[in-house]
Amino acid sequence: MPPAPPSASTDARVLREQVAALYATMPASTAIDVLLAWGLCALLYWQTRNAGILVWLGLHFIQVLRYPLIHAYFRDPQAAERSAFWARRHWRELLYYSITWGLAPWLFLPADSLPLTALMMLTMLGLCSGGVPSVAPRWPSVLAFVVPMTVGLITALAWRADTIHLFLAACAVLHVGATLHFAHAQHRLLTTALTTRFEKEALADALAHQVQITQQASEEKTRFFAAASHDLRQPLHAIALFGVVLERELQGHASQPHAQRLMRAVNALSGSLDTMLDVSQLDAGVVPAQPQAVPLRSVLLAVQALAATRAEARALQLRVRTTPLWVRTDPQLLQRLLANLVENAIKYTPTGGVLVLARARGAEVWLDVVDTGVGIAPEHHERVFQEFYQVHNPGRDRAQGLGIGLSIVRRLSRLLDHPVALHSRPGRGSRFRVRLPLAQAPAQLPTPAAAPAGALAAATLPRHVLLLDDEADITDALAAFLRGEGIATASARDEHEAMQQLERATAAGQPFDALLCDYRLADGADGLDAALRLQAHAGNTPGLLLITGETAPERLQRVHDSGVPVLFKPVQPERLLQALAELSTTSAGPAPSPR
Template structure:
């Protein structure tokens, strides 16, 4: 795949930052500035009215000095707001605390200037002028409280330096009951503060909701861009193994039995596995990316999981001539076994892919209540400036050894999976010094009552598939035939049906036998559903013992595996509610064999781990 990390990084950066910057709602300071900046004419008109009312009462020199100071204030205020509006959104957000203090100071100076004119003039003015000036102060407080509250401090400062001096000034007015007006203004202080705080709380809630909406929109946009890139990359990458398979099949047409024939069959099998791995990787990343997979934490035997890793990758390391070491500890962790297995698989696969000489080591380190699984290789290493980029989907660093396979989403999946699990994914690497990837997890005590198989498999009972009856329900004739042949090659007895109607007809026949396991496709012909078929089969065999079957009543439901390529949310929950297991297509035969053995073992009480149905692992050291 010829994919530019630089282009991907540019796309990712633009996708991550631009939408957020464009869509994020204005902050409290930005809202204040948007409302307060354009109303400067109201400030000038109010000041002009106050000067006109006080012109014949206060000394002209005092009024001229006040007007000059007020003019300087308005000019400075204009420059401050102009500078603020010249900043970018990110610059405003970064300097928000500073700008909040500056605007609070602006309101303080404005309130003091109002008081120096109105509070000083009120005791000497006629009653009509007093009421008009008081109304101007009252209106300005209403404006600050309802339209442009900035902060609780701003409210207290402005209302305190305007209403309180005005209230005191009314005590000196030569008028009966002027003290009632003074008292009313003091009460107005409490009312304005309460109303302003309620307004601030409402604006804060609105801003938080708007922020969440903006973040959701940005996430949706990133997801759409990511999905588009996924389709583009997948269409390219998946064509390669498909094209190779076509060429291999054409070569096979003209091959004769012998070593060369077997080698070509092996090449086809390798191509199929490569195609299957890519599809699985895409499916798993999509489910995690869309939030359709909710991690289920449970006790995980780390030794057995690493044994499985050893069995899966030992042959790959041996084929490349690499040293291979797996060292484990008899510990349990809290994790989602499916996600954790995929994470470690991805780390080991990357290590083997990028290492051409030397070896790969997998091990465990216990520190207090945490255990760390590490994967260390002697590959080319990753430069420090590229450490963050390797976790971006579809980004692959240029490396000739690794350019043949993969889609560049393995480490991105590992990052998202470990974040979802609450684990710690760490990277340590340098050019020429190899790479060490590690996952830190919390330890837990072994669960009580569970049979524990030793890491090397000794002392465990191997479930016998030979002679077991499997009921297969698959509407695709080619897939039904091939699956039936694979199951038969495991010496299992197979009853295969293409429809629910054919199954019903068979069940009505005398001598029908309880199957040991049910394999069923989710989407059957018509409106038929695989889960409904499982319920019908279980109901039939568990309802009576009247001779229509062998008379066994199951303590547990008949084991069932639901085969599907459908990634719709809710399928796993529905299957889990029916105690059925979900297996996503494409599925390797070895994995299907393992799952069949596990489900039969659970139903019959045999002790089993995933490896015991396959060949014993080699190179594993507990």
């Protein structure tokens, strides 16, 4: 397949470099030419006293005017853009120069001295051969430099018509032919090198541009998902809380099953949003890995407990082979990674089962999740780790999830530095292999401290809570839920109103025990800063809990850095009560400085 022709921009850059090379060699070549010409003329005039030499020297002296031409090129600020103009000027100058040398044999070729004739011939042919490399970048310049000069020499020799001069003319023809051949080869080599160089630079620029476009698209996708997730979480948070209140009030009523179905649907949607939140948190870098020596048995048993019900519901066998091996990893993150792999295997295995096993291989442990499912064709092996890509779900069946599970696996594997490899055959099942560093079991295993019985149950919920959220539906839902738990509430739409509520409660001798605040308030107000100021104004007495639907990586990072406890909407009622209980049992410390 022939190479594609260079683009117009590449041709322009090649011409610019060619012209620059031509003018770069002109000062030195002009000085050498003047010394050679005047030395030759002095010798010939001393020997022949031919007046034609003086005439020719007058014509040749004009070559000294090359220097102003050279300076004009280098002083031209638009020289690069006007390369074609300067190429024509250089060609015309070379043509005059070559014609001048071509006239020399006609004006003063020694007819009666063969040594002087040979000296003049060798000088001109040597000048022709020696000067070709300096003009080779441009083929028109090569022709302008070589042809007039050598044609003048050859015709002057042939004009003498004797055997010696005809032989010398034939030799000059052969020399010129060889010179032009090698000059053309050198010109093609230089042009090809420049063209290849600029095409590679253009390809690199295009690749960098595509990388930038891809990065921008990724950033825009992240911002879109963060905004969409936030807008979905806000009403879902209120629905979940109102649903709990409704389920409580309909207890024992004929409509209670409807409320239960409503909560199952809400929990399913909440699970999908939480999966998207996992992606945002991993992208934001707010999930730190804390590697340590971990018994793999405990992780495998935890994953088995999580996945057993799901496998049983699909009539699949879930076999987990425990092992005494220890690995160096973060146990919570490894459990999430392995749970996602097992969940994915169960989802795409219609019959048969899923096997999880670990084996030591040198300094590593290979942890395999093997299924007898539908399998994955080789062309999809990389794409299944992308967000929302599902090979066997073209209709986007919600029962098969969002297609984010393996994307989270890839992110966790990079965070933990546990490479994940896929081997699969369509119709025969798949095997996902996680490679973990082997660790030595400690000589004496630590004895876990027993948690005091009923510690959480004995925790006291706050009695008086201030809700700061600009959406009335959410504050109404929170208030209705908390009142059902015996917690008095007051709500505010902005920081100013919250400050008034805080001062009134303090003056009435009923200070707030806790402050629940949304991250994003009306008119772009920062809920974290507002909550910290309110807490500081109250003397750090109320515990602070941030509730947000934000999933933007930079905001997740900021919340993480603040050290303020945070729950993500929609909040499970049990988790909310647990967080409030933890607030009430934690002594208030100095509040972080608002940012």
